[in-house]
Amino acid sequence: MQELHVLQQNALLGLLPEDELKRLLPHFEEVTLTLGQSLCESGQQMDHVYFPIDSIVSLLCVMEDGASTEIAVVGHEGVVGVSLFMGGETTPSRAIIQSAGKAYRIKGQLLKNEFYRAGPMQQLLLRYTQALLTQMAQTAVCNRHHSVDQQLCRWLLLSLDRLPGDKLVMTQELIANMLGVRREGVTESAGKLQKAGLISYHRGHITVTDRPGLEGRVCECYTVVKEEYDRLLNGSSTFHVDSAWSSNRPTGLPIR
């Protein structure tokens, strides 16, 4: 039971009924993910599905000329590797570690077997995938209509929600790659935030000093995504629809 609690550090797994989780327990493996590491290259088969704990994974869409854009971010509220149970096996996108930390992983085939039991795990993974759809859609519209300033706020808040503290390790260069803009653009926007006293920046180490201030500057895209995650994965109906079991699971997602 002790070990179950450990798996539940990933909030998605934490939503599963304990007996379900217990069955899978022996198949999970804890791994350490390092900054910049790639979990999945474009078009390549993943062996495992990853459930982050305190790490953050960025899903990037990379183009032929090397330009890229982050299409979604995954932390302890989610899972990396949806294409495995969706049936496509591969995706054209890339998954890289945006913040070092730990994750649990399980063999793709094992998760797939579990998925096709059509139980709580399937429900959960499908709902999570829908949340991912929303995040991607909102990212697309944000790319189109919002300034780099706003997008940086969104990005910072999304990352912060997936981290234990208020510090992130990330150079402006890397943020620029995520947002699909120039490094100088990030420097400028980050400068504004720093002058406003919302963050302090120091050679790849960001400390958020005024989170409410960030929230005041961010575009609606952040809120829309957050609320949809709450609704889909933390709402009272998480396991009510089309399911025949009840769960006295621990209270839901600790996304702040």
Added chain:
Amino acid sequence: MQELHVLQQNALLGLLPEDELKRLLPHFEEVTLTLGQSLCESGQQMDHVYFPIDSIVSLLCVMEDGASTEIAVVGHEGVVGVSLFMGGETTPSRAIIQSAGKAYRIKGQLLKNEFYRAGPMQQLLLRYTQALLTQMAQTAVCNRHHSVDQQLCRWLLLSLDRLPGDKLVMTQELIANMLGVRREGVTESAGKLQKAGLISYHRGHITVTDRPGLEGRVCECYTVVKEEYDRLLNGSSTFHVDSAWSSNRPTGLPIR
């Protein structure tokens, strides 16, 4: 069997084994969709799931200030309403008819029941959803990195692939809403294409006169999406993985 053939006008349904389709046949209903009609407003429950035949549906992400961006387009190769079987019931996005025509629809609850049989229909819908994920991701990166010119080409080709002929009924104003740019920007780009002899434009009626020419100007985003749809929904492995039946279905998707 005659009627089965009719349902198979939607290529997704056409990929199902005939006995599966036969079971669902009585529950399908043909409807006519008119330009501009909304199948789904943000956050509202859909009653039906739609399988377009010769109509095209745009999935839009609309923001508070009314600005919008198309995040995906659905025609006879797909289905509108994935959120119903994904478990979320609603999405924050809007689905509007981009090209008038017919579609088959089925009650959401009925499709959901079918989905939870964990048979070919589930496989198919999941694979389609993954294709949708790819389309959305590529749209996001295209929004970020490519010019209006390129995006217009992409949009035209995506629409053309879902239409029987080489004509589309669509004002520049509406295209601008889809792409999330100004109407004048579309006028300018469309003017270039017209001068180059690739399209002819006339008060809301576009005729594509040189499709290869368009393909020569389009960005990679079009091809990436198209190939991923082919791989996921038309590839030789469509029903090979994790499934225990064989199908001598009609040949796959007629996406050109």
Added chain:
DNA sequence: CAACATCTGTACGCTATCACACATAAGGCG
């Protein structure tokens, strides 16, 4: 400590797109 690599800040001209304004044209309808 010295040399070096990395990270961040700044500047300048350039281009695509925006916002707004307005002109032209084509079809619908009395």
Added chain:
DNA sequence: CGCCTTATGTGTGATAGCGTACAGATGTTG
């Protein structure tokens, strides 16, 4: 036909972000 609505074309100035170049600052390593 004449009027009105709708669709398209054009023009002008503003602006955000790009590409490039370079300078300062801060770690790191020999």
